[in-house]
Amino acid sequence: MTVGKNIPHDSARTHVSGESIFIDDRPFLKNEMVCGFLGAPVAHGKLKGINLKKALKVPGVLGIYTHKDLANNRWGAIVKEQPILVDDIISYEYEPVCVIAAENYKAIEKAKKLIELDIEELEATLCLQKSIDNEDFLTIEKKISRGDLDKAFSSAPHTLEGVFENGGQEHFYLESHACAALPLENNQMEVHSSSQHPSETQHVVAQSLGLSYHQVVCVVKRMGGGFGGKESQAAPFASLVALCAKKLKRPARMIINKDDDMRVTGKRHPFKNFWKVAFDEEGKILGYKIKLFSNGGAYTDLSESILERAMLHSDGCYYLPNVEILGRVCKTNIHSNTAFRGFGGPQGNATIESVIEEIAHHLKKDALEIREKNIYRGEDLSTPYGQLVDHNTLPEIMEKIKSSSKYLERRKEIDEFNKNSLTHLKGIAVTGTKFGIAFTARFLNQANALVNMHLDGTLQVSTGATEMGQGVNTKIQQIAAGAFGIPAVEVQVMPTSTEKNHNTSPTAASSGSDLNGMATLIACNKIKQRLTSVFYTHMQGELTPADEIEVDNSKDLSHIIFEDSKVTDTKTGKFLTLKELVSIAYFNRVSMGDYAFYKTPGLGFDKALGKGQAFNYYTNGMAVSEVLIDRFTGETKVLRSDILMDLGRSINPGIDMGQVSGAFVQGMGWVTAENLVYSDKGVLLSHSPTTYKIPSIQDTPRIFNIDLIENNTNDVCVHRSKAVGEPPFLLGNSVWNAIKDAIYYVKPENASKLKLPATCEEIVTLLDE
Ligand code: MTE
Numbered sequence: 001m002t003v004g005k006n007i008p009h010d011s012a013r014t015h016v017s018g019e020s021i022f023i024d025d026r027p028f029l030k031n032e033m034v035c036g037f038l039g040a041p042v043a044h045g046k047l048k049g050i051n052l053k054k055a056l057k058v059p060g061v062l063g064i065y066t067h068k069d070l071a072n073n074r075w076g077a078i079v080k081e082q083p084i085l086v087d088d089i090i091s092y093e094y095e096p097v098c099v100i101a102a103e104n105y106k107a108i109e110k111a112k113k114l115i116e117l118d119i120e121e122l123e124a125t126l127c128l129q130k131s132i133d134n135e136d137f138l139t140i141e142k143k144i145s146r147g148d149l150d151k152a153f154s155s156a157p158h159t160l161e162g163v164f165e166n167g168g169q170e171h172f173y174l175e176s177h178a179c180a181a182l183p184l185e186n187n188q189m190e191v192h193s194s195s196q197h198p199s200e201t202q203h204v205v206a207q208s209l210g211l212s213y214h215q216v217v218c219v220v221k222r223m224g225g226g227f228g229g230k231e232s233q234a235a236p237f238a239s240l241v242a243l244c245a246k247k248l249k250r251p252a253r254m255i256i257n258k259d260d261d262m263r264v265t266g267k268r269h270p271f272k273n274f275w276k277v278a279f280d281e282e283g284k285i286l287g288y289k290i291k292l293f294s295n296g297g298a299y300t301d302l303s304e305s306i307l308e309r310a311m312l313h314s315d316g317c318y319y320l321p322n323v324e325i326l327g328r329v330c331k332t333n334i335h336s337n338t339a340f341r342g343f344g345g346p347q348g349n350a351t352i353e354s355v356i357e358e359i360a361h362h363l364k365k366d367a368l369e370i371r372e373k374n375i376y377r378g379e380d381l382s383t384p385y386g387q388l389v390d391h392n393t394l395p396e397i398m399e400k401i402k403s404s405s406k407y408l409e410r411r412k413e414i415d416e417f418n419k420n421s422l423t424h425l426k427g428i429a430v431t432g433t434k435f436g437i438a439f440t441a442r443f444l445n446q447a448n449a450l451v452n453m454h455l456d457g458t459l460q461v462s463t464g465a466t467e468m469g470q471g472v473n474t475k476i477q478q479i480a481a482g483a484f485g486i487p488a489v490e491v492q493v494m495p496t497s498t499e500k501n502h503n504t505s506p507t508a509a510s511s512g513s514d515l516n517g518m519a520t521l522i523a524c525n526k527i528k529q530r531l532t533s534v535f536y537t538h539m540q541g542e543l544t545p546a547d548e549i550e551v552d553n554s555k556d557l558s559h560i561i562f563e564d565s566k567v568t569d570t571k572t573g574k575f576l577t578l579k580e581l582v583s584i585a586y587f588n589r590v591s592m593g594d595y596a597f598y599k600t601p602g603l604g605f606d607k608a609l610g611k612g613q614a615f616n617y618y619t620n621g622m623a624v625s626e627v628l629i630d631r632f633t634g635e636t637k638v639l640r641s642d643i644l645m646d647l648g649r650s651i652n653p654g655i656d657m658g659q660v661s662g663a664f665v666q667g668m669g670w671v672t673a674e675n676l677v678y679s680d681k682g683v684l685l686s687h688s689p690t691t692y693k694i695p696s697i698q699d700t701p702r703i704f705n706i707d708l709i710e711n712n713t714n715d716v717c718v719h720r721s722k723a724v725g726e727p728p729f730l731l732g733n734s735v736w737n738a739i740k741d742a743i744y745y746v747k748p749e750n751a752s753k754l755k756l757p758a759t760c761e762e763i764v765t766l767l768d769e
């Protein structure tokens with residue numbers, strides 16, 4: 001059985017050899033043009049005129065288009081409010097104003113300099129607090145609550161309050177946004193996009209060009225990373241390049257360079273969260289009140305859902321008897337912030353983990369003790385929104401990691417170290433992730449799959465899932481191969497295309513394999529059922545050449561199994577090779593292709609009430625991280641991280657370990673070094689690898705232990721697996737809390753001021769003050 005095995009990622013070899021094809025690796029077609037966009041020079045302004053005359057004269061420039069050339073200039077994942085090209089108001093610096101098609105990139109750069117914009121500059125809102133003060137919001141207030149908060153606070157022996165602030169994060173996918181468009185006869189358009197959401201890209205292209213959906217096909221072979229940044233924001237780029245292709249009746253591509261990509265696209269949402277907590281002598285939380293404000297940027301994009309997920313993860317791994325969670329998305333004049341691995345979960349989680357450190361300090365107890373007191377366990381496993389933490393593995397994970405990481409011994413060593421060292425400081429922290437798996441928008445929890453078995457017994461499988469490096473294709477390959485008892489190499493997962501799989505959801509919410517894997521399994525089982533029936537009839541030897549095999553599903557044929565590329569009747573021991581059976585089925589005119597649809601059952605979260613079954617299940621995990629800080633520079637090294645995850649019965653433990661380590665390090669980057677810096681005019685200054693630092697191999701924990709617990713109980717997901725893509729990102733928070741822990745040793749009065757990211761500057765300032 002290939003399911004559960006460490007087969008290599010289906011692109012591992014070609015990624016290493018350089019043979020993998022990304023958008024810009026596609027050979028240029030005859031007459032293919034290149035495209036680029038001009039970004040607005042101010043963060044807020046009224047666009048009163050565009051003069052293209054000089055720019056159009058640049059040799060090699062083929063066309064320059066503005067919002068006037070689009071049939072429909074508005075798009076948006078939730079609210080259709082965002083212009084593809086600025087028409088009236090410029091809402092952030094570098095917002096695309098026009099698109100240029102040319103024979104070469106040099107001509108585009110020259111043309112950009114010659115386009116004249118007539119702009120009346122307006123006052124910009126560049127910080128979150130200003131938009132809170134002005135009540136300039138993109139959403140209405142959302143609320144999740146239960147219990148009696150007033151009573152909890154008035155009767156509690158201790159209360160604390162504070163503000164938690166986190167910064168944004170650049171996705172830093174290796175392949176920037178990229179798209180190619182091929183105009184076809186009858187106004188049809190074929191689009192190849194680096195998109196997590198081919199269906200939305202198809203729809204936005206069609207709407208913006210005034211086409212029907214059936215005239216547009218969007219194909220996604222793979223992305224060089226998406227991390228959420230290509231869930232919604234790939235679509236408008238596709239519209240721009242398709243516009244050029246349609247206007248000039250020539251194929252076109254638009255490959256955004258790194259700096260432009262960083263300036264124009266949205267990032268993880270910064271948050272400013274105001275919290276209050278009530279607790280008893282032991283550190284048990286009695287009441288928690290939090291008001292979250294996220295910085296949505298100029299447009300709504302996915303901000304509403306991201307805020308909701310932040311609210312749904314504000315409990316972290318901890319039971320909150322009395323609680324009120326409020327949330328609002330702020331409107332500011334920066335790029336429209338968007339999905340990023342964790343989708344608000346990391347921000348909600350980071351706040352409560354930070355609060356726990358403060359409770360511990362207040363009571364002069366170890367933070368782990370406070371976490372143990374409050375972790376979901378025992379009788380009441382209900383979250384603030386009423387969903388139960390089913391098959392709860394959190395206490396088991398906590399106990400195991402506490403002992404395997406030797407937390408208590410190391411705490412003593414750290415106490416000693418910090419007493420003696422004049423140059424360095426150490427800190428340690430355990431934090432958790434209890435990540436809700438499902439799209440919180442219920443309609444998105446659906447998928448379809450197309451499975452074709454060829455006459456040699458090999459399979460081509462197509463689903464709506466997109467491959468961005470996470471290994472969804474490999475898992476689908478294993479699921480299909482497992483169903484037919486054939487080696488994984490005999491299954492090819494095909495490029496994602498809206499002509500094979502339509503009305504698909506983005507590959508997001510970590511549920512790509514859950515949804516598309518299940519649809520694949522159902523489609524495979526439909527084909528298998530017919531083949532089983534053919535096998536049975538054939539083995540009865542009742543057929544004459546004139547007979548037609550009738551597929552009969554009424555018999556119990558569970559004794560016929562598909563294994564080792566054979567189909568065997570376990571009662572008689574008789575078998576046929578799969579190839580032989582496929583041939584018999586074909587000549588008897590039995591279909592060997594099928595299509596299936598899957599929707600996650602049982603979901604029902606009432607957004608207005610803030611109550612209900614928001615998720616299918618939870619992926620749980622914990623991490624213990626120890627840091628070493630240079631007291632004079634603030635430089636931080638992660639000495640050791642231990643991670644323990646519950647991934648159910650993993651379909652591919654090797655791929656999952658890669659996801660855990662990658663997500664953790666990406667999470668570490670968010671909480672430490674990754675710092676977005678803007679000028680006072682709202683220009684992103686840190687827009688290249690020289691000024692924006694993601695973790696390198698040097699920054700990964702010196703000792704890095706990752707392990708999985710055994711858990712067979714997750715019967716609501718394909719082969720009892722659990723989603724892995726985003727949940728371990730939240731464990732990066734252990735590094736931030738370890739830094740906070742370290743600061744408590746020497747500057748307890750400053751520790752609660754620690755911001756996220758805890759950059760060297762941030763740390764050294766707090767230590768120096
Ligand atoms: N892993 C790689 N290598 N590259 C990516 O872009 N995106 C992450 C995660 N892991 C990503 C990744 C995000 S944000 C999500 S939601 C999931 O993969 C999506 O894929 P899945 O649902 O198939 O896990």
Ligand code: HPA
Binds near residue numbers: 302440441
């Ligand atoms: N997670 C990720 N992406 C999404 C979600 C979600 O819950 N909802 C809409 N897009």
Ligand code: MOS
Binds near residue numbers: 228229510
């Ligand atoms: Mo992931 S942020 O749901 O694409």
